[in-house]
Amino acid sequence: MSVKKGIYIINGAERVVMSEYEKDTLASVLRRIGLTSVKVGCGTGQCGTCTVLVNGDPVRACIKKFRDIPEHTRIETLEGIGTASHLHPLQQAWIAYGGVQCGFCTPGFIMSAKGLLDKNLSPTREEVRDWFTKHNNLCRCTGYKPLVDAVMAAAALMRGEISEKNLEFTVAEGGSIYHTRYPRPDALYKVLGTADYGDDLALKMPPGTLHMGVKWADHHHANILSIDTSEAEKAAGVAAVLTYKDIQGTNNLGAPMTSKMSLAKRVKEPVLCDTKVRRIGEPIALVVADTDENARAAAKLVKVEYEVLPFYKNILESFKPGAVSIDGEAPNDLLRQPVFKGANTQAIFEKANDPDSGVYVVEGSFYSSRQPHLMLEPWSLQAYYDEDGMLTVNYKSQTLWAGMVNVPRAIGVSPKAFRIIEIPSGASFGASMDHHAVAMIAAAEMVVKRPITWTQTYEETQRFTGKRATSYTNAKLACDKSGKILALDFDNAIDHGANANSAGNLEKKVVRFIGYPYNIPNIRGLSRGGLSNEPFGVAYRAYGSPQCYTSSEQLIDMMAEKLGIDPLEIRYLNCAKEGDLTNNSYPFKNYGIKTMINKLRPYYNESLEWAKQPAEAGWKRGVGVACGGYHVSTPADRSEIDIELLPDGSVVQYNCWEAMGQGASIGTLVHMHEALKPLGLPVEKIKLYQNDTKFCPPTGPASGSRSHYMAGNATILAANDLMNAMRKPDGTYRTYDEMVAEGIPTKYHGEFSTVGLYKAIDDFTGVGDPTPDNNLLAIIARVEVNEETGKTRVLAIHGIADVGVIGNFLAVEGQAYGSMMHSIGFALTEDYCDEVKKYGSPLGCGFPRCNDVPDDIEFEFQETPRKTGPHGSGGASECFQSCGHAAVLNAINNAVGVRVYEIPATPDKIKAALKAKAEGRSCAPERYDFGEDYNKILDEALERARTEQKHVETAEEIEEEIRSGGH
Incomplete structure (x- = not known):
């Protein structure tokens, strides 16, 4: 081993550095001497988490050999630009504009942005975006928009056009931080680079x-x-x-x-x-x-x-007769989940054969990809x-x-x-x-x-971890001449990959969300689950619903085209209204989708006018719309938290609300502050102790848009118990010392449960009421498609969401913006398989860079207060990633008149579809063959429901009970 000794100017000070001449990278040296703000993500120079400044220029430290850096070179890392008491403007702006979510990419982005502002203190938004794209600064959480906002604000502060006060959040005495843009409590140590992630702890x-x-x-x-x-x-x-x-x-x-x-x-x-x-x-x-x-x-x-x-690449192969059992014992065709609603589905589709019946049908086969997280x-x-x-x-x-x-x-x-x-x-x-x-x-x-x-390594993580399960769907939709939906018939198959990590649960999502949030009076469908030799399916934001909307939201557009109806109007006509029932024959928890579509109309009309304007040569413009949403929690959910009064008068909450970057800390903080408002505690008196199973009770998984709803309700219960114990007969509150002196406990447990309140999806019929709440999204995408190359670029996204009262706008907007980036990747570029050389890196997997995601992303919020939600809130995250990809797919069809049935809609697929169209051929895939006939499976399911259950609940019975005041 050859060792090199040198002197370098690191964060403004001379430092003697010893390095291994052949192997050391700039990142390995900086991390070894304690500068662990420098993160190593991909290890291939593609993600920018390791970005530092070398003589003022951004350098990706994970691929820069240290031996190639001359002595006395100036090297800057995040540790050198600000302190907790004197933040750099970029650090201030990152906190104020919600640039911090998980925080892993934050040091690289801030240092890259500093390199830009040191050269150009008055950049345009386009120049900022070009800079991040050029320097491969990737972010999977934010959708980039908050990061660009932060750079622009920091530049304005540095130019003297705004003051630090503009970037500070001030809480009025006795005021609320709920329903505000209060910064995340964990943002400070992330913008300082002192947050220790896994590999940082490895060094310590x-x-x-x-x-x-x-x-x-x-x-x-x-x-x-x-x-x-x-x-x-x-x-x-x-x-x-x-x-x-x-x-x-x-x-x-x-x-x-x-x-x-x-x-x-x-x-x-x-x-x-x-x-x-x-x-x-x-x-x-x-x-x-x-x-x-x-x-x-x-x-x-x-x-x-x-x-x-034999290597079975998908369930279309593994379901064939004679295939070897992948599990070794279990069949590859693993499980089935039927759904039935109404009694006329088959008859309606049979009528479509009669040209005078007034029944119109569209159908297709759709594939959604194995999306990597x-x-x-x-x-x-x-x-x-x-x-x-x-x-x-x-x-x-x-x-x-x-x-x-x-x-x-x-x-x-x-x-x-x-x-x-x-x-x-x-x-x-x-x-x-x-x-x-x-x-x-x-x-x-x-x-x-x-x-x-x-x-x-990044490549190992890509191979080792699960992905969004792939989905194959044969579906058909029937409407009358006005566009009113009459029936839906579908046969879906979920490819769970090499194990059944999410099997059963995922199939129930399919029978809930295909065609949601529309009123579909007659449904007959099946979701199957099976095994292949590809990466296993695991949870992914909006779990199960994107697979559904890949088919149902395109079928809606196909029907609109067939009937000559505007795509937004056909959705408005069919959106669930008060009294309509879900696919599963129970009432929706929220019927706000029609109002949301009305609010979208002005932007939609503007978009149609925009699409008529000429684009640059070779490009065609298109507008796409989609509606979707997700559930909140489950019928067997429980969330527990503890709160404790401390000697100094502060209150601490103990919970296992897992923090992935989505906002567990700010969610806990705003719920606590609001629930304890009668005590008049300043924010500084609320402390958080989270995510250690030795000390914190089970608060439930950070999934299913449940955490804010469930943990919030548990917080309110515990807070009320604490305040009741503290309250004196005269209405004032005891201090900690008074509580102890009187022998009154200072620690209280809050437990909120949905057990017994809702009805799980029936295994045989798909009937059920499995959630206390739901959220909704209506979204419009503007795209341009190049007819020669097949490339698609998404230029704008505008959406309206209803997630209840918003606890923290920065957190919810962050979920919205980030989800759009995932949705664009899902629609256009992302599909994982085990070709290690290609798929072992972010860009190889189709990771969208800053310029691949529009800067023009806007969300409005229709805040319908939730009756059972804490402080009127529901749950947010999942709805934002439910259907955005379908809006992009519909916009592509609107632009160039071809539909991509099997995503991602890569340039080669669009070119092939355009060629087929020019030659008068169809580019639609043939109906997928899943083996055993689904009519037979559905008939057997109904028979088993009749023989194994004392009573099979029908939609008609449920409606009657609703009218009589039940359910």
Whole structure:
């Protein structure tokens, strides 16, 4: 090893630096000397999280060899530009404009922006966007708009056009911070670069901490004949090598299949593969060694003998007769979820054969892609035994207490001796609902009993983690001549990939959201679930609904075109109104969609006029519209929090409201401040202790738009109990000392539950009322399509959402803007498969850069107060990512007259469709073949409902009960 010694001007001061001449990058050196604001995300120079300034220019430090940097070079990192008491204008603006969400990309963006403003203090918005695009500064959370807003505000402050007061939020005495733009309480340490994410903690672990490497599966599908670890065990620095034989529990993370329409009781998800591998990237062996380099080198020495089996790229292949069971026991065609509403579906579609019937039908087959979450932080975990002997794992878990159930069983540890701590998390969007990595490192810790740290490369994380499950749908829609929907018929299949991580639950989303939020009086449909050898399906924001809207929102447009009706008008005609029932035969919780469409009309009309104006040569303009939404919580949900009065008069809340960047800290803060308003506590007197299962109760997963609703209601219950205990007979409140002196408890538990209040979706019929609330979105997209190249660019998005009373505008807008970026990627560029060279990096996966997302994104909010919601709020996140992609797809068709049925709508697909159109051919795919006839499955489901259930609830009975005051 050659070592280089040099003197560099780092953050304004001379520092002596020792570096490994051949291997060290600028990022590795800066992080080693303690400047951990420099984050390593992709490791390939594509994401910009590692951006620092070198002699004033932005440099991606993860690919810059340190040996190539001359001595006395000026190097600036985020640690050098501001302090907590004297922030740089960019840091102030990032807080004020909601530029901080997960915060992992924040240091790179701020340093890149500083490089711009040091050269040009009066940039235009376009110049800022071009700068971020040129320098590959990527963000998956914000949709970029708040970041550009922050740069413009910081520049105005630096030019003296505004003062620091313009970027400060002032709380009036006794005033509320609910329904305001109050900054996130965790924003400060993120803009300072002092937030320690997983790999930052790895550098700060005690001496003697071990590292972990993994032997990954080399084949998509194979039987394992033997595993030889002998060479790995003898390798340098190795402390232990683990295979499935060393797992002390069940070695199975697979959840039981609870649906009565499931064809298997459980599908395997082994902690370490035992008899077979089901996908590239499954773990076979773990190597624990003294360094990361030694652990990785030894993992490569593990030898596996395989019997290669057929590789099923999708369920269209794995469902064919004679296909090998991917699970080894369970069938590949795993489960079914029917839905029935009304009694006339089949008869209506039969009428369409009669030209005089007045029934019009459109139909098609649609595919939605395996969308990668593309969070920029790779998986990074630590495992150790804490001071009380508890096996502890640091992890970016999105559902902490679920991990406390399935991981201990799989690895063989008592849940009472197990602990998960969520550390600052570089986003998730649903990917870390899975606890496979937790089980792996915890199992290794049980063997070596010395602290272990494990950071994956970005490519490893891409291979290892789940994705949005792909979906195939054959569907047809019937309307009368006016455009009124008469019936919907669909056959859907969800490809869960190599395990059944989300099976059952996801199929129930399909039968709820296809055609939502319209009144469809007659429905006959089926959602199937199955296995393939691709990455497993896992939760992803708007879970299940984007797959639905890929088909139903395009069918609505197809019908409008067939009948010569305006696309917005046909939606207005069919939007659910008071008294209409969901797909599942129960009332909607919110009927505001018609009002929302009316509010959209002025912008829609402007958009139609815009589309008539000539675009630049070769480009055609189009306008697309879509409606969607999502549910809030479930019929078996529970959320718990604790609040405690402290000696100094402050109040602390303990909860496991997981913080992925979506706003768990600001949500907790605003709920607490509002609930405790009678006490007159200043914001500074409210403290948060979050996301440690040793001290914080189960608040439930950060998913399903449930957290703000559920944790908020639990907060109100606990706050009322505390204030009742503090209240004296004269109406004033006791102090902490008075409470203690009188023997009154100072800590109170809040628990809010939906159990028993709502009706789960029936396995046989799809009937049910499974949610306390729902949210809604109506959205318009403006696009331009190049007829020669097939490229699409989205130029504007305008939406109206109803999520109830908004607790914090910065948080909700952040979810909205970020979701639009995901939706654009889903529509145009993102589809993951296991071609490692291409899909192991963000840009290879189609990650949209700043200029790929419009700066013209606007959202209005129709704040219908929720009767059961805390402070009138509902839940927000999911609706924003439900249907935006469908608006883009409809806009493409509006622009050039071709429809893309199988997303993403890449340039080659659009060019092929245009060619087919010119030749008079259809570009629509043939009807997908899922094997067993769905009419037979639906008939059997109805028969089982009649024989296995004492009473099958019908839509007519539900309507009658509603009219009589029930339900």
